[in-house]
Amino acid sequence: MNCDEFLQILDERLNGDPPPSGWSDHAAACPRCALALRLERALKAAPRWAERPRLSAQARAEVIRQVGAAPLYWRRFATLAEESAATALAAAGIAAVAIYAGPALWAATVPEEARRALVPYLRPLSEGFRAAALSFEPLLRQGWGVALLGLTAFVVLFAAALSTRVLSPGRNA
Amino acid sequence: MEPLPGEKSWILKFQSGDASAFVAIMNHYEPYLLGLLTRLTGDRARAEDLCQETFLKALKGLPSFRLDSSLKTWLFRIAHNAVTDQARGAGPGTDSLDEREEGGLQARSTAPDPQARLEEAQVRRAIEEAMAHLPQSQREVLHLFYWDELSVGEIAGALRMPEGSVKTLLFRGRHGLRGRVLDLLPEVTS
Numbered sequence: 001m002n003c004d005e006f007l008q009i010l011d012e013r014l015n016g017d018p019p020p021s022g023w024s025d026h027a028a029a030c031p032r033c034a035l036a037l038r039l040e041r042a043l044k045a046a047p048r049w050a051e052r053p054r055l056s057a058q059a060r061a062e063v064i065r066q067v068g069a070a071p072l073y074w075r076r077f078a079t080l081a082e083e084s085a086a087t088a089l090a091a092a093g094i095a096a097v098a099i100y101a102g103p104a105l106w107a108a109t110v111p112e113e114a115r116r117a118l119v120p121y122l123r124p125l126s127e128g129f130r131a132a133a134l135s136f137e138p139l140l141r142q143g144w145g146v147a148l149l150g151l152t153a154f155v156v157l158f159a160a161a162l163s164t165r166v167l168s169p170g171r172n173a
Numbered sequence: 174m175e176p177l178p179g180e181k182s183w184i185l186k187f188q189s190g191d192a193s194a195f196v197a198i199m200n201h202y203e204p205y206l207l208g209l210l211t212r213l214t215g216d217r218a219r220a221e222d223l224c225q226e227t228f229l230k231a232l233k234g235l236p237s238f239r240l241d242s243s244l245k246t247w248l249f250r251i252a253h254n255a256v257t258d259q260a261r262g263a264g265p266g267t268d269s270l271d272e273r274e275e276g277g278l279q280a281r282s283t284a285p286d287p288q289a290r291l292e293e294a295q296v297r298r299a300i301e302e303a304m305a306h307l308p309q310s311q312r313e314v315l316h317l318f319y320w321d322e323l324s325v326g327e328i329a330g331a332l333r334m335p336e337g338s339v340k341t342l343l344f345r346g347r348h349g350l351r352g353r354v355l356d357l358l359p360e361v362t363s
Contacts, residue, residue, distance in 0.1 A: 011347070032355055035296075039354050042296045046319040047174070049297060052204035053211060059225045063199060066229055067192045079233045 001026045006033045010040060084158040091153060099133055174245070174322045177201040181240055188236055195235065198244070199228055205321050206252050212316045213256050213309060223259060227252045249317065249331035260309075295358060303353035311346030314339055 006026045027034040042049075055063075106115070139145035177183065177198065186194035206227055210220035230251050238247065304312055317323045317331065325343070329336045 007351075011344070035355060035358060036351055038292075038296055039300065039351060042293070042300060043315075043319045043350075046300075047322055050208060050320050053207045053217070053220075055203055055207060055221055055224055059221050060199075060203075063225055063228045063232070064196060066232055067195045079237070 003030060003033055006030070007036060010036060080161050081158060084154055084161050087157050087161075088150060088153040091157075092150065174205055176245070180244055184235065184238060184240060184244065188238070195232060198231075198235075202245070202248050203228075206248060208320060209249070209313070209316050210252055210256065212304065212320075213313055215305060219259075223252065223255045226255050230255070243327065243330065245323070246327050246330040249321075249323070250333065253313065253332055256309075296354070299354045299357040300350065302357060303350050306353060307346055307349050311342050311349060314342040315346040315350065318343055 001023070003026075006023070009020065009023055024037070027037045054060075110118070136149065139149060180198075183194045183197050187198070203224065207220055207224045210223045210227075211217055214220045214223065227248065231248055234247075234251075238244070304315065307315070313332070314328055317328045318325070323331065325336050325339050328339045332339070
């Protein structure tokens, strides 16, 4: 048996296959393969010799302080609310960019010919989108309107996130 | 890794309002998670911060945790994500082997005679040093497989990757580790 064969069997053995008879004799004659075998044994024994560190008292105290900080029942909703608020903010940002910078970006990045070819297909879509966006415009002129729109987006996303969480089995964040 | 006795009942207790159940879960998993995070960051202080962050995220998610999932896999996934997120923000972590392992490695030798104990300690030190030079993905998979005794399927679940990829990383990691250890201990092989 040569070193390559020995190491190949070493790998296969780690997958649960039993080694052939006389396999370890090679290690007795070859220091490199003997070391490879010792290495594998040391790795297999790692859980016994590994250091198991502990958090500092300060770090543990901080986690434990948080454990007692809020009523548990509401925490699941608090997490969802946080996620929904972040998504609502991101969605609002994307929508704002699309509305205000979209036409300029479109004109700057897409060549004239391509634009002309795409117009018949995109126009109905953009007109629908524009009409929907314009219907919100009066609302956006009011301070309370922005808040109301944001709250609506948040509620819709919260409901969607809650439904997904409830309906998808085995999903953990 | 020893499972936490009565794990599901601890989760249920926590979900029904007993906050002390979380401390029991934390006590059990803390050394494993901190061990992994120390391995991945090479920096004990940073690992502690990430471990704290992992538990705080777990605290948020545990109220809606589903019992048909594995808590162990879930916690390792949070820890993995914490490291990945931090690496994205702060650049690659230090890969140096610091003084963290030396005392622990030498103190737990099980070999019968002093010479064998010395050699065993040498191999372990070489393993630790070689691990620090492996790519993070290989280091993480090797640590989860050997140090934390997760199965290939559990690692795949924790890292959200196919089992085939875990096996490939294990294979490459083992080979990289072997080559490096053989280089680090030339006197043993001569």
